[in-house]
Amino acid sequence: MTQIDPRLQEALDGERDPATLPAGLREAFARLSEAAQLLRDPPAVSVAERVMAEIRLDATVPAVSPLGAARRLVTWLSRPRAVTLRLRPAWTLALAAALAAIVLLPIEQSIAPKAHEGIAQFVGHFPGARSVEVVGSFNDWRRGALPLSDEDHDGIWHGAVVLPAGQHEYMFVVDGERWVADPLAGRYVDDGFGAGRQNALLIVRP
């Protein structure tokens, strides 16, 4: 294989007007351009029906996740509506007692893990960040499901969640746009989409 003239490379990269090339190089330019053109013929097949049929059968995909329904519910709930309650005084007292019981229950009880679950704690140092959240395989990489908090504004963001025992991949999303693998995770796996990116790996034990 012989090295071709740098001027031809420049012309093929669009950095030089091909008309300025010597005749021999113009011929090579035309040959390569024509070869590329021959490879641009559109494909005669389509996989559209096959793909759509497969994803319609799939019940675990984002399109049928509860997120859409949840958003519609939030929209419905956020609209002002008139609500009238007609209760006997005895029922009113019972309702007040039930509400008080709920408020007074320790929060930890409601997130207590079951036998096959564990508590995952997330901590990240992101000074100056406006928001930090965790997305991962455990929440279908859905944004907004697990925000971290930094009450004392020291740049250390933290949060906890109950997860099923086992391995989970996750990433921090900083300020809603920057995806960062947890530098403290210790374990990482390729994200499967090439480009050498890695997700942090979390192992939850019951």
Place this chain on the structure above:
Amino acid sequence: MVNDTSSDAVVVARILDGDGEAFGIIIRRYEPGLLRFATRMLGSPDAAADAVAESLVRAYRHLAQCRDPEHLKSWLYRITGNRCRSHIGRRHMGDIALDDAPPVADPADTWAALERGEQVALVERALAALQPEKREAFVLKHVEGMSYEEMAAVTGARIPTLKMRVHRAREALLAALKELV
């Protein structure tokens, strides 16, 4: 409401909001390019169709992981490129390409005298002889018409590396075409 003129980000948001049928817009938009790319990478239309179908289903299932829906195209090409590399890894590229290629033209013919189908077969044969990284770089640059920045987003390689691959691919192709015709 989304349609064929909606941006990728709007269509992706719609799909993630529960409208799976909107993925059809994404397929119509990118399927021709992805199939062409995979066909040139694998040298076989059937293998390319399998690779693209698998890639699109995978993309749909992991759509929430697309970190930048405005650059959905690069993401889809990256998934498809990975799938192609996986196919290539499972079998010897040269065997498939040569099996599928039409008969080589009479060496006495000149390039201009060849039928278009024969010209395509010759170019495909020369392309199939390239190493996968160079073949990918040439196809993304000259067949899919991507900038080096887009190619970097698809392959994860650095721009100088990609330029070098494209340059080497051109040299090899030019030499092969001179030899074949």
